[in-house]
Amino acid sequence: MGFAQDPPQLAHPYRDDRVLHAMLERALPPARRGALDPDLQALGDYAQAAWQRAGRTTRRKPVLTQWDAWGNRVDRIELTEAWQEGPRIATAHAVLASGHEAGEHARLEEFARVYLYHVASEFYTCPLAMTDGAATALKASGNRMLMERALPRLLSRDAATFWLSGQWMTENAGGSDVGRTETAARQDAAGQWRLYGRKWFSSAVVGEAALGLARPEGAGPGTGALALFYVETMDGARRRPELVIDRLKDKLGTHELPTAEIHLHGLPAWPLGELANGVRQVAPMLNVTRTWNAVCAVASMARAISLARDYATRRSAFGRPLVELPLHAHTLADMQAEFEGAFALAFEVAHLLGRVEQGDAAAHEAALLRLLTPLAKLWTGKLAVKLCSEALECFGGAGYIEDTGLPQLLRDAQVYAIWEGTTNVLSLDSLRALAGDGLAALRTASEGWLEGGDDAAASDTIRQALDAAARWLDRHGAARDMLEAGARGLAFTLARCAAAALLARQATWAGARGDRRPAAALRRFVGHGLDRLVSPAADDTALLLG
CATH class of the missing domain: 1.20.58 (Methane Monooxygenase Hydroxylase; Chain G, domain 1)
Incomplete structure (x- = not known):
């Protein structure tokens, strides 16, 4: 029988992550550390089992069925197994809700959960990030009616009552240039606002709610005239007929995530606040979602490096395991050092976010958060692509073979530099912060x-x-x-x-x-x-x- 190579084994994402353990031990009071541990253990177990499951099954893309057999428009999306498990895992372990508890460490504890869950979730963390951002924006709006209606659902710890929220900003005419938004908001005879238009990139279309930008009827051009609206997408178990899914996008990566192009044909909507300055109202949401982006980028780096390091102990070349070859060991150490820097910055932003939100920040820390949030997002996004690419190279030809599961790491990593503001957009935003x-x-x-x-x-x-x-x-x-x-x-x-x-x-x-x-x-x-x-x-x- 010919040579057969042992595949890489994933070390336990929680128990064997010394960088995460050290950060938590340094930053958290012992009582909070102990209370957090069961969730982190469980999420680590889930992540390890998900990696093993991925090696036994063919990964699938979501499937959109627009019409049923009798000609009725249904826009039903069939999700992958990890996405079907998402509501249960996210609520059982407070992946999202924990960030909205009291105390300066709430966000740090939330993002420790996110870090462990992300890769195993198959980017279910994307709509979780949107939902976290929506909850934050609703709180900042002070709109009591919408807060009482939506927050118990968005922050639920029960899968049966949990809602996901989308973030509908991007349109054909403008991505980062939101001032070119064409979606219109009009009031009907009863005074109900309704949205009309097309959103080109909707990453949480399977959710029950969304926040979207639209231009109120009669408002002038430009960004300042846009308003931010809250919508609900479901009428019981049925998708609202005013929301039509045109298609699911065929993307480079994040294949399991159903990203849609949608049309709005009079979808009922409620303004969060004034009928202007919607982009300003989005700002609290972006601070949160950009932190999710940075932590998820770091999680992808951790996964790539963990697999590459394990493989270096299993694969032999020139008579020795790869880990004993000086240049290979040097390359892995370089990757580890860059990862540890990215980890430190992403989690400092998470901790700062919690301190600022809870009113526990020092005098300079609000300005520091304003600067470090775009910096962390843009740098970790680019670094994730670099390190995942380097990790694939550590596997040689096997890193280029789809059914090893390794190319998925690189394809998925590319999205971190694009979502929530590209590198150039965020570089200019950092200038504004300075x-x-x-x-x-x-x-x-x-x-x-x-x-x-x-x-x-x-x-x-x-x-x-x-x-x-x-x-x-x-x-x-x-x-x-x-x-x-x-x-x-x-x-x-x-x-x-x-x-x-x-x-x-x-x-x-x-x-x-x-x-x-x-x-x-x-x-x-x-x-x-x-x-x-x-x-x-x-x-x-x-x-x-x-």
Whole structure:
């Protein structure tokens, strides 16, 4: 019989994740840590079982049936097994509801659950993120009627009463340019608002509710005239006839997630607040969904690295296991260091979100959250693609074979850089976050994270990179075109500086307990460089595009 290769085995996503354990031990009071543990154990068990199940079955895409046998429009979507299990898993373990409890650690605990559940959920976390964002926007609106109607459902811990909410923003004419929204809101004879138009990208179409942007009848053009509306999509067990699903999109990745193009033909709707400034009302939702995006990107990195590391102990080449080959081991260590930096930044944003929401934040932390949220989302989105690609390469040809389940990691990773704002959109958003006090909040936070650290060289490198970023801003601040052209390099630099300072904090904490691995991650991460600043030449840009 010929050679047969052992496939990679997935280490337990919770019990064997030292980075997650160390963060939780450092950040959470012991009582909260103990209360959280059963949910994390269960979600880790589910994730490991889901990986094993995926190896035995052919992954399916959702199927849309638009008409029944008798000519009735039904728009019924058949979901994958993981999606059918989603309401039970998410509510039983408070994957979403826990983030809306009292206490500054609520969001941190929520996103620890999200991190463990995400990959196994087959992107059921996408509508969960939309639902979390909708609940947050409803709370911020102060609309008591809608809050009393929707929040008990959106935050339910019972699958029988749980509702998903979509987020309907994107249209054919404009993605990030929401000012070109064409969906119209009109009042009927009874005074009920109704929506008319087409939404081009609806990732939670199987839900029971949604928040969507529309232009009230008679309102002027532009973004400021848009209003934010709440809608319900179901009439009992039947989809409302005013909501028509045109088709499901055939995407590069996230195949199990039913992403739809829809038409609205007078769907009943309720404004969250004033009939204007809807984009401003969306802002609380985006802070939440972008944090979900960052944590889910980090979860995909963790899965890819875990499998690659295990495979390196099973696959032999040139007479030795891969893990014993110096260059392969060096590559895996590089991946691990970058992952630990991304993990530290994503979970700091999660913790900051909870502190700000609960009113427990220090004076500089609201501004810090405003800056780090787009930075974490854009950097982790790009890094997930890079690390998942590198992980597939660690498997050689097997990484390119569909039925190993590995290519799915790379295809899915590409979405993180696109959803909730592309890299360029968020780079420009980070410039807006710096418009007030510049780097003051990040400098204040970084000094706190570096305090008491043992690695003076790393601390100096972080401070020098922040100084370089400040000089770059001073040099280009008056030249808007140059500032925007270099915004991506600035964003990556600031994200890496923040991640490095957070790694330094973790290394100090772990070193006092005899664990030298976070210090090694810090050294290697800083060794990869922090400064990504560029000053693009406008003439060269014009020539290259001419």
